[in-house]
Structures are given as C-alpha cells and as structure tokens.
Amino acid sequence: MAEISKKIDLIKGNLSYSELADRIYEKTGYKIHYTTLQKYATGKREPSKKVLKVLSAYAEKPLSWFLEDEEQEIPHDFLVNENQEISYEYQEIFKKAKDKKIPPSSLKLFIEAVEEARKEKT
Numbered sequence: 526m527a528e529i530s531k532k533i534d535l536i537k538g539n540l541s542y543s544e545l546a547d548r549i550y551e552k553t554g555y556k557i558h559y560t561t562l563q564k565y566a567t568g569k570r571e572p573s574k575k576v577l578k579v580l581s582a583y584a585e586k587p588l589s590w591f592l593e594d595e596e597q598e599i600p601h602d603f604l605v606n607e608n609q610e611i612s613y614e615y616q617e618i619f620k621k622a623k624d625k626k627i628p629p630s631s632l633k634l635f636i637e638a639v640e641e642a643r644k645e646k647t
Contacts, residue, residue, distance in 0.1 A: 529577070532591045533566040536584050542566075548583070554619040554629055555579040 537545050542559040550556050557576060564570035572580065581588045622632055 527568065528593065529572065529591050530566050530568050532584075532586075533562065533580070536580065537562075537566065549579065550629060552583050553579050554622075554632075 540548070542563045546557055546559040546562055549562075557579070561570065565572050565576075577588055577591055581591065584590070618632075621627075622629075
C-alpha cells in the first residue's frame with residue numbers, strides 16, 4: 526500500500542488533488558473524486574484493481590509500476606496519445622468521443638437521455 530501512495534504522489538506532482546481528479550477524468554473518462562485520491566495517497570483507503578488500471582492508463586505506466594518499490598519521475602503534462610490502449614470498459618467509445626472532441630459532459634447527457642427514453646417505453 527505504501528508503494529501505491531508514493532506512486533500517486535508522483536503522478537500528482539504539483540497538482541492539487543482536485544486538478545489531478547479533473548485530469549484523470551479528461552484523459553480516461555473515469556471519475557475519481559479528489560478526496561478519494563487523497564485517501565489513496567495518504568494510505569487511508571486502498572484503490573480497487575479497476576482504479577489502479579485507470580491510474581496506470583492515466584500515468585502511461587504498467588499496472589505493476591504501482592506495486593514496485595522504485596521511485597521514478599514522470600512528466601506532469603499528461604496528454605492522451607493517439608492509439609493509446611486504455612484498459613477499461615468502453616475504450617473505443619471514449620476514443621471516438623475524444624477524436625470528435627465530444628466532452629464527457631455531452632456523453633453524460635446522452636446517457637441520461639437514453640435512460641429517460643427507456644423509462645418512457647415501459
């Protein structure tokens with residue numbers, strides 16, 4: 526757990542936890558609340574495997590990096606690379622939305638509209 530905390534601190538760099546949470550969401554489409562990130566970094570909470578996968582996709586590091594006992598600086602100007610493999614569900618949808626410059630907020634509205642339409646059918 527201590528290694529995971531150190532790695533989250535490396536990813537965070539000079540960002541606030543709120544800024545880090547925003548960047549993770551922008552890059553991966555996965556929302557992690559900033560207080561939850563802070564709990565991971567302080568060791569008060571342990572991230573799930575899914576969260577570790579999201580963090581590894583964000584940091585562009587293998588999942589094993591979070592468990593290794595080595596400190597390694599990483600750049601803090603993370604950008605999504607073209608054709609980057611992101612190991613979580615619906616990766617192709619997120620890539621298409623990003624390519625078409627569709628913000629996550631629009632995807633959320635679409636999902637809500639689909640849910641509402643389903644309710645109306647029943």
